[in-house]
Structures are given as structure tokens and as C-alpha cells.
Amino acid sequence: MADSEGLQQVRLTPGDEAEAMALSREAGWNQLPGDWRHFIEEGQTLGLRDRSGRLVATGAALPYDGPFGFVSMVIVSETMRRRGLATSLVEECTRHLRQLGLVPILDATEQGQPVYERQGFLPQFRYDRWEIAGDGPAPVNAPAFPAGPEDIARLDSGAFGARRPALLTAFLSRPDTIVVSEGTSGFALLRRGSRAWQAGPVISDTEDAALRLLGRLPIGAVPLFIDVPQRWRKIGAWLKAQGFAIQRSFARMGLHRQAPFGRPDTLFATAGPEFG
Ligand SMILES: CC(C)(COP(=O)(O)OP(=O)(O)OC[C@H]1O[C@@H](n2cnc3c(N)ncnc32)[C@H](O)[C@@H]1OP(=O)(O)O)[C@@H](O)C(=O)NCCC(=O)NCCS
Structure with a gap:
């Protein structure tokens, strides 16, 4: 994605963990750099960078050995929300998993659930x-x-x-x-x-x-x-x-x-x- 705001879509590579950690920390999440490394090495982890090069959004597609893969790490920095960035990252992750012949599965926060419902995701069960x-x-x-x-x-x-x-x-x-x-x-x-x-x-x-x-x-x-x-x-x-x-x-x-x-x-x- 390259849009009117000058956002550049990149695939995250080893070495990007510290920047990715800044986003997950901003969202109050619990990942370690090693968790990000897992998404980067085992999956396709996309990022959006603004004109200054700052990572402002992420989304990952993590294939598993079975009938499905996971869409994960969908985070948009607070100042960049409500512009469709999560929607477009989720669409790309979903497309990637479907190309691999896998059913896209994810665990949605309350904030994320409406974004996924609009794309055809259905709730299977809830957990606390x-x-x-x-x-x-x-x-x-x-x-x-x-x-x-x-x-x-x-x-x-x-x-x-x-x-x-x-x-x-x-x-x-x-x-x-x-x-x-x-x-x-x-x-x-x-x-x-x-x-x-x-x-x-x-x-x-x-x-x-x-x-x-x-x-x-x-x-x-x-x-x-x-x-x-x-x-x-x-x-x-x-x-x-x-x-x-x-x-x-x-x-x-x-x-x-x-x-x-x-x-x-x-x-x-x-x-x-x-x-x-
Ligand atoms: C959940 C989250 C990823 C959504 O990111 P986002 O980029 O704001 O999502 P989108 O812009 O694609 O969609 C969000 C809303 O903006 C609306 N929107 C999309 N493009 C828009 C535009 N150009 N103008 C105005 N609104 C727009 C969408 O319709 C949607 O509306 P809703 O709030 O009524 O449901 C973000 O809030 C976030 O990072 N939250 C913290 C981490 C988190 O919970 N992640 C989800 C894990 S499952």
C-alpha cells in the first residue's frame, strides 16, 4: 500500500522487532521481541511506515500445519486509526493465507471484532x-x-x-x-x-x-x-x-x-x- 498520506507497505524482516515492540507496547500488549521474531520468521508480517519511516501499523499472517492459519498482530498506532489501515492489512493477511489453501482464523479484541465481521469473519467461541x-x-x-x-x-x-x-x-x-x-x-x-x-x-x-x-x-x-x-x-x-x-x-x-x-x-x- 502506498497512499495519499505517503504510507509505504513493507514486509518486516529480522531486526524490526524493536520497532514492532514499540507498537505492541503502545497497545498495552504482552509480546516479547522473540514473539515478533516468530511472526517475522514463520509468517508474513506486514508493516506500514509513514514518510519519516516510523512504523505505524502491522498485521501478520501465520500459517499453521493444518487446515488454517492465524491473522495476528493487527495494530494501528493511535493517531493513524479510522482510515481503513487495519481493514486493508487484514485483507492482505487473509488473502495470503487463502493462497496457501488455509482458512484464516483470528482472535479478536472488542475493538477489532467489527473490522473482521465486515470482512466475513464469524465468531466461534469467546474467551476471557x-x-x-x-x-x-x-x-x-x-x-x-x-x-x-x-x-x-x-x-x-x-x-x-x-x-x-x-x-x-x-x-x-x-x-x-x-x-x-x-x-x-x-x-x-x-x-x-x-x-x-x-x-x-x-x-x-x-x-x-x-x-x-x-x-x-x-x-x-x-x-x-x-x-x-x-x-x-x-x-x-x-x-x-x-x-x-x-x-x-x-x-x-x-x-x-x-x-x-x-x-x-x-x-x-x-x-x-x-x-x-
Ligand atoms: C482495532 C484497530 C486495529 C483498528 O484499526 P483501524 O486502522 O482504525 O481500523 P479501520 O480504520 O480499518 O476500521 C476502523 C473504523 O474506521 C472506519 N473507517 C475506515 N476507513 C475510514 C475512513 N477513511 N474515514 C473514516 N472512518 C473510516 C471503519 O469503518 C471502522 O468503523 P467503526 O469504528 O465504526 O467499526 C485499532 O483500533 C487498534 O490498533 N487497536 C488496538 C489494538 C487492537 O485491538 N487490535 C485488534 C486486534 S484483534
Whole structure:
């Protein structure tokens, strides 16, 4: 895109993470530079630069190994909003995924949802972001877990509906990532973010088993986010009792597709709205 305001569309490349972080920070999001690197290296991440070269908007298309890919990181700097920039970036990301034969899926904020609805995205389910504050020390790694990387990959792809080995490898290779598991039938992952730690994915057979996993996460007293589908009332009640509150809600949406992929009955927390 090159428009009358002199905006230039670029594809972000390694090295652009710091600028991209400025945008996600402005929006109050939780990404680390490593998360942006993942979108840049594994997906097609578009940016719009103004005449001075400043990055003012982004949007990413992240293909997964399965029937769908994710549209993500749709951010427009506050002074550049309501000019159709998000709409055009989402259209490009959607086109890219469709060319790869993938159904475009995304997790919409309340601000983003109307933009996507106009393009034919349909809501599949809603989830709440629960948040707790804290100023304690970082959680310490839990003892060895019986579920290995293959179990985690199998459980994740079953619940989510697509394989995402690069993402799981990236999460698991970070030195401070923590995983707890129950045999090889469920796991919960905890990773660092820029504003808060993020718990998720949490995958299990039953809500009770998922609750046991959450209870075993060494959450401590750090700021933490967890994105829990609204159907899981017991988990919501448990989080509330621990002092968590709902910060905002997201809608998982599919282009012309209302039926979710995977097994939502085994998905107790997502990996976050940027990854699904
Ligand atoms: C959500 C967000 C990406 C939208 O970006 P945007 O560039 O303002 O979006 P668009 O301009 O394409 O569309 C937004 C609105 O502007 C309107 N619009 C589009 N072009 C316009 C124009 N030329 N003149 C006036 N209004 C226009 C659209 O109709 C739409 O109307 P609505 O507010 O009634 O729904 C932006 O607000 C943002 O970055 N928010 C914070 C991060 C976030 O929530 N991202 C979404 C993640 S799912």
C-alpha cells in the first residue's frame, strides 16, 4: 500500500522487532521481541511506515500445519486509526493465507471484532483474559515433567486443530518457560511476557484435571494472564477465588466458518490471542 498520506507497505524482516515492540507496547500488549521474531520468521508480517519511516501499523499472517492459519498482530498506532489501515492489512493477511489453501482464523479484541465481521469473519467461541497483579520473584522451574515435547505437540495439535512445532519449540526452548503435566494426558505451559507471565496453552481431558494442572503451576506472586474459554465456569470461579479479575474478552473467529477446529472440549487456556 502506498497512499495519499505517503504510507509505504513493507514486509518486516529480522531486526524490526524493536520497532514492532514499540507498537505492541503502545497497545498495552504482552509480546516479547522473540514473539515478533516468530511472526517475522514463520509468517508474513506486514508493516506500514509513514514518510519519516516510523512504523505505524502491522498485521501478520501465520500459517499453521493444518487446515488454517492465524491473522495476528493487527495494530494501528493511535493517531493513524479510522482510515481503513487495519481493514486493508487484514485483507492482505487473509488473502495470503487463502493462497496457501488455509482458512484464516483470528482472535479478536472488542475493538477489532467489527473490522473482521465486515470482512466475513464469524465468531466461534469467546474467551476471557484473566489477570492478577503481583510483585513477587519470578516463578521457579517445576520438577521434571512426564510429558515430553512429543506429548505436548500431540496434545496441543489435538485441541487446537493444527500442528505448530516451531511455536512450541520456541516456547519450550526459552530458559524460563515452565511446563507441568498430568501423565501424558494434559499439560499447562507458563511463559514470560513483557507485561505479565502468560499461562497457556492448558490442555486436558476434563475441567477438573485442568484445574489440578493450574493448581500445580508455580504461579507465585507475579503478574499473570490466562485466556480461558467462557464455557469453563469452574476454572473462572477458581481464578476469581485466587484474586484474578477479567481484563477483557476475545472472540475466536473464522473466515466464513463458525465451527471451531480441533477439540475445544480439551482446550482450557489458549496460547494467547496472537497465537491462538
Ligand atoms: C482495532 C484497530 C486495529 C483498528 O484499526 P483501524 O486502522 O482504525 O481500523 P479501520 O480504520 O480499518 O476500521 C476502523 C473504523 O474506521 C472506519 N473507517 C475506515 N476507513 C475510514 C475512513 N477513511 N474515514 C473514516 N472512518 C473510516 C471503519 O469503518 C471502522 O468503523 P467503526 O469504528 O465504526 O467499526 C485499532 O483500533 C487498534 O490498533 N487497536 C488496538 C489494538 C487492537 O485491538 N487490535 C485488534 C486486534 S484483534
